Amino acid sequence: MLYIKRFIFCAALITFFTNAFCQTDTGGVKKIIKDAEAYQNKYPAEKLYLHFDKPYYAAGDTIWFKAYLVMASNGAPSVKSSKLYVSLLNGARAEVVKIAVPVSSGLAQGYLVLDDSNIPDGSYTVRAYTNWMGNFNKDHFFHKQFYIGRPAADSWLISSSHTLKKVANGTEIRLSVQIKDLQQRPEGYKDVELRVLDGNKPLFKSISVTPDNGIINTAFTIPQSSDTGSFSISLVNLKNKQQNITFPFYSGMAQNIDVQFMPEGGSLIAGLYNRVAFKAIGEEGLGVNIRGSVFNSKNEEVSVFTSLHNGMGMFAISPQAGEIYTAKIWLNDSTQINRKLPPVKTSGLSLRVDNISKADSVVVQITGTPDMAGKPFSLIAQSRDVMYFGLPLTLNNGMYNRSVSKKLFPTGVVQVGLFNAQNQPLNERRFFVDHNDTLQVSMDKTPGYLPQDSIGVNLNVTDREGKPLAGAFSASVTDDAQVKQKEYAENIMSRMLLTADLKGNIEQPGWYFKDDSVTTRRALDVLLLTQGWTNYTVQDMLKADIEPKYIAEANNSIAGKVINFFKKPMKNAKVTIMSTLSGDLFVEDTQTDDNGLFAFTDLPAADTVAYTLKIHNAKGKVPNGSIQVFEPLAMWPMAAQKQRPAPWFYKSDPTLLNYLQANKQHVADNRKLNAGNVKGALLDEVNIKGKKAAKRIGMVWATPVKQIDEKELIEARRTTLKDLLYSKLKRFRISSTYSQTIFTKIGLQRQENYVYESTLIGDVVVDGMSFRRLLGDAIPGDPTGSGFSSAAPDEFFTNINSFFTRLSAEDVKDIQMMRSDVSYILSISTRGGAGPTLSGSSFGSYVYRPMPLQPRKDFYRPRYLVRNTSVSDLRSTIHWEPNIITDDKGKASFSFFAAAKPGTYTLVIEGTSLDGRYGRKIEKIIINGQQKSK
Secondary structure (H helix, E strand, O other): OEEEOOEEEOOOHHHHOOOOOOOOOOOHHHHHHHHHHHHHHHOOOEEEEEEEOOOOEEOOOEEEEEEEEEEOOOOOEOOOOOEEEEEEEOOOOOEEEEEEEEOEOOEEEEEEEOOOOOOOOEEEEEEEEOOHHHHOOHHHOEEEEEEEEOOOOOOOEEEEEEEEEEEOOEEEEEEEEEEEOOOOOEOOOOEEEEEEEEOOEEEEEEEEEOOOOOEEEEEEEEOOOOOHHHEEEEEEEOOOOOOEEEEEOOOOOHHHOEEEEEEOEOOEEOOOOEEEEEEEEOOOOOEOOOEEEEEOOOOOEEEEEEOOEOOEEEEEEOOOOOOOOEEEEEOOOOOEEEEEOOOEEOOOEEEEEEOOOOOOEEEEEEEEOHHHOOOOEEEEEEEOOEEEEEEEEOOEOOEEEEEEEHHHOOOEEEEEEEEOOOOOEEEEEEEEEOOOOOOEEEEEOOOOEOOOOEEEEEEEEEOOOOOEOOEEEEEEEEEOOOOOOOOOOOOHHHHHHOHHHOOOOOOOHHHHHOOOOHHHHHHHHHHHHOOOOOOHHHHHHHHHHOOOOOOOOOOOOEEEEEEEOOOOEOOOOEEEEEEEEOOEEEEEEEEOOOOOEEEEOOOOOOOOOOEEEEEEOOOOOOOOEEEEEOOOOOOOOOOOOOOOOOOOOEOOOHHHHHHHHHHHHHHHHHHHHHHOOOOOOOOOOOOOOOOOOOEEEOOEEEEEEEEEOHHHHHHHOOOEHHHHHHHHOOOOEEEOOOOOEEEEEEEEEEOOEEEEEEEEEEEEEEOOEEHHHHHOOOOOOOHHHHHOOOOOOOHHHHHHHHHHHHOEHHHEEEEEEEEOOOOEEEEEEEOOOOOOOOOOOOOOEEEEOOOOEOOOOOOOOOOOOOOOOOOOOOOOEEEEEEEEEEOOOOEEEEEEEOOOOOEEEEEEEEEEOOOOOEEEEEEEEEEOOOOOOO
16 A cells, blocks of 8 residues: 555555565554655745855955745745845854845745955855744754955965874874965074964974075974864064965864765664665765775675765675674775774664666565564655655565655655554665756857947757746846855755755765766765764644744744733734834834734834834723734754865966956945946945033933943843843943942043943933932932932832843943943933833733845946056956846846956856756857957
8 A cells, every 4th residue: 555645555566576575554654654754745845046246255255145045845936924134144153144135926035145344264154044944953044154354465375295104102294384475485583382282282392494495494202192173383574474374174084974874774683685885984075085995793705895076985885783894995095094893783774775777666675584484564754844755554574665756756856764553663674766857948149249238148048848938036246366166065956955954064065966867866865874874754744733832033033922921822912013113103003813913914024123013902992911922033053064165375376366356356346336336336334433512411421431232232132221231331230239229330531441340320310301300319419319219129120120120221322321420320211211110011012123134236237448557457246146037938138338358257047947857057158359448
């Protein structure tokens, strides 16, 4: 009995299977499919890909991107999310920049400005995700890692080499490092300190004067057991310590090669034929090609192996019970390491899949130990978040063979799982089905371009039969003299069809789509074998009974819950939302359901907005209740990347060096263009510093000494004002130990030193209104305050403490610590502008400030209507076109201007027909001759 796409067949088995054997379903297959369907309906997954304008960047540059967000099941535009979060994380995995961009019909576009004032040289990662993706494994997030360089005039270029030699107390490393300047000239006669570091811990230090050739030769010894994965080398000019540099050191020591063995299906089973995949990874996180043999405990060779691609390969073995197997691995002709294979199990099943021998079908073979005979099992296959078939089975004479038509599955990764009668997973295997249904993208362009020519590109998209297709695409044009496009880097096809379903770093994912040769298909099959045992199917199905932790932000909506004084849902309560959008007042009402839930959908999109929500009862009065808004939750920290990308200055590629050197001049050119109000150019932020003037706060004149600005307040989101002040103001406290006081420590510049002094805060002024005046209390330092009657001793403290606890950071626009003649005043400007409120008066309202959506900005496009010689044309990205839509005839067009000198450009176009098919095309554009006369 076969269950295909949730439908049941039995008579048609022979169509898809040979040597078929049916049995009555015990309920296992039905239950798995039912659970899977419930899970997939409740938790439909998304897939995300970002197309960037180029593969690397420098400080002062701008990262341009186009996002494609689709449903995993069919590649259609996501129906779950209308907002995408994109972050730039530094090497310490801290967010440097974070933006939110609107998603419409599964498409989004945006940019990250790499401000050269706060982007230091180092490794960075772009991470992108939707709030809904938080309910799945973090590997569903999109990541791109690269190194951002910012060369200075005195920057060094570094190259190094080393040799290894075993000695009595470890390994001797003979290291040679050459130092050059940016013009590739050796840096001779420099007093240089060289250190070898393990993380931040120094292991070795030497001081030398570089000779004419700039080469430092040294040697040091490390213990044989050292893990050099975190080793780095630091170079410092002792006469100018600002001239220093640190770069990763990869020793190449054999014991630091990570070799993993992954039996097909999950385990080595005694007496059964097993295929075992292997993967060897070096210190830099990349594959290392190896060869070797497998030996039993009697030192008898039982199998041999050789890497097929990027350190991965496969071999066969029939393990015996009680045996221990060891792989002797050769990294080169002289270096050998030994690694143990996984232990052999005496009982179990072996699941094999042959995806190579036949073009139209996949052969599934299950073998088992004698104790597995007669037991019921279920064979399940799923792809793209959809269950495609389920089959109950028993082993006949210890073996079960079936041939499954590839037509059952879409193009992409298929996961096959074997379950016992209790629906517990026993084995799993992944394989790739390719129907060669990617989009066919072609371009028409006129040959023979000159500098500053207008270049038109006509795009034509069809399926493999030549039928025109409508779709969404993006295009980048880069200068080959500055940008080297990696041939097999991640692209929209490799991401959506392969790596989005896998875990960890996949090296050169585009390589697996370069052709349809047997070698490529075998390497792809081995890659999926090395994914090992994931067991996510059943674990995810169990989530179907659990409410999602992260809400889906669809249709620019706000949802929440209203509860009464006793924390019970308040049903049929009227909820009003108000905001000011583009100068106009926006008001909308809704009503809570029986569970106290409410939602506002299809809200107007805006780059900066705050919403005020209020509740009313049937009589229009504010009830004694409160509002909870379901806000996006903070995502978990990004896991450490195993790869450490090489810095720009280490063994620098000439193309990369050209880009970095040209980038600074290009940034300066942009500033000139900005000054001339050229449309679309990015403006630099300007900080104006000067003497801080005193201003009137209530009845007192005071001078600002400390400010928490709007950006910091927005980033703090729903943090209470009290917690924010505790974190932002040094030693801020609200104390009631001896007397009710509020104090902090203020940093003051005194002559050459910056000192902190303990400071009592005499008053809190909110929107220009004093708490002490509101309470009728005397204000320290206010000569007009003597006529006020003194409030109860603890009243000021009680109301301040309550106010700070109730108010959140995003309810506030600005906080300033002010200094008057005799005391300090904390001045707070709220978004509502209603001034201070006493304790107990904030029921029934909620101010919600979602993360602002990034406003759209167009890529700068020079138009050479007249000859422009005011600035040099050093664009690395010649053109970025994020919004190309082909019509029903599969056609679209765009144009751009060439730069002001001859050269060769690379044009990359990527996109999708939004039905699960993807396409990519790379073309060269040659600019000949001299600049046109005008």
